[in-house]
Amino acid sequence: EPEVTQTPSHQVTQMGQEVILRCVPISNHLYFYWYRQILGQKVEFLVSFYNNEISEKSEIFDDQFSVERPDGSNFTLKIRSTKLEDSAMYFCASKRGRSVEKLFFGSGTQLSVL
Amino acid sequence: QQQVKQSPQSLIVQKGGISIINCAYENTAFDYFPWYQQFPGKGPALLIAIRPDVSEKKEGRFTISFNKSAKQFSLHIMDSQPGDSATYFCAASQGGSEKLVFGKGTKLTVNP
Numbered sequence: 001e002p003e004v005t006q007t008p009s010h011q012v013t014q015m016g017q018e019v020i021l022r023c024v025p026i027s028n029h030l031y032f033y034w035y036r037q038i039l040g041q042k043v044e045f046l047v048s049f050y051n052n053e054i055s056e057k058s059e060i061f062d063d064q065f066s067v068e069r070p071d072g073s074n075f076t077l078k079i080r081s082t083k084l085e086d087s088a089m090y091f092c093a094s095k096r097g098r099s100v101e102k103l104f105f106g107s108g109t110q111l112s113v114l
Numbered sequence: 115q116q117q118v119k120q121s122p123q124s125l126i127v128q129k130g131g132i133s134i135i136n137c138a139y140e141n142t143a144f145d146y147f148p149w150y151q152q153f154p155g156k157g158p159a160l161l162i163a164i165r166p167d168v169s170e171k172k173e174g175r176f177t178i179s180f181n182k183s184a185k186q187f188s189l190h191i192m193d194s195q196p197g198d199s200a201t202y203f204c205a206a207s208q209g210g211s212e213k214l215v216f217g218k219g220t221k222l223t224v225n226p
Contacts, residue, residue, distance in 0.1 A: 004157070031212070033212070035214075041218065042203070042216045042217060042218040042219060043158065043203060043205075043214075043216040043219075044216070045213035045214060045215070048212035048213065055212055056211060056212045056213060058213065091157050091158070093157070101146065101148070101160075101163060102160050103148075103160060103214070104159075104160075105150075105157030105158045105159065106157050107155060107156050107157050108156075108157055
């Protein structure tokens with residue numbers, strides 16, 4: 001089965017630093033997402049992205065966060081100035097079409113902010 | 115109102131037993147209810163999903179039961195196997211929204 005690929009699997013950064021998390025969605029998918037999971041808590045929606053623009057975002061996704069599809073294959077999440085509370089597992093996900101219900105998740109990037 | 119409440123937090127079942135995980139919601143606009151399975155080191159993977167026009171959906175050993183009036187849905191795993199040991203998340207979404215609202219997860223352990 002095709003997979004969503006995320007790199008790196010672990011990222012350690014200092015508070016206040018910028019970090020970019022990278023994802024390669026499944027090749028024929030058009031809808032892209034970022035979710036995060038703080039240790040021991042539920043998976044939370046951050047943002048959805050379609051046709052090179054954000055289609056929906058949560059209250060967590062403030063001005064410190066941005067997403068980009070810089071080329072035909074990558075989808076990135078940037079955190080401009082990381083905070084301690086940004087430490088979490090970040091999952092990228094994608095699906096083929098709006099009406100398609102199956103959402104494919106990557107294995108995640110564990111971000112640790114020190 | 116956007117919450118999905120999941121219970122129990124953890125569950126231990128013997129091989130061959132039935133595992134039951136429950137979820138409840140408040141938002142009556144939710145119209146899609148998936149269950150995701152997550153193994154350590156992996157992302158969540160869609161297991162089975164239901165829409166509110168049916169009360170039950172079965173796929174192999176996995177069954178979703180849906181009670182619209184009670185605003186509850188549950189996952190039943192029949193003949194539970196050690197390979198089913200994972201964390202299970204219920205989720206919900208509503209038409210017009212791209213986001214899934216997840217429950218807190220249930221860590222299932224199936225003992226051999």
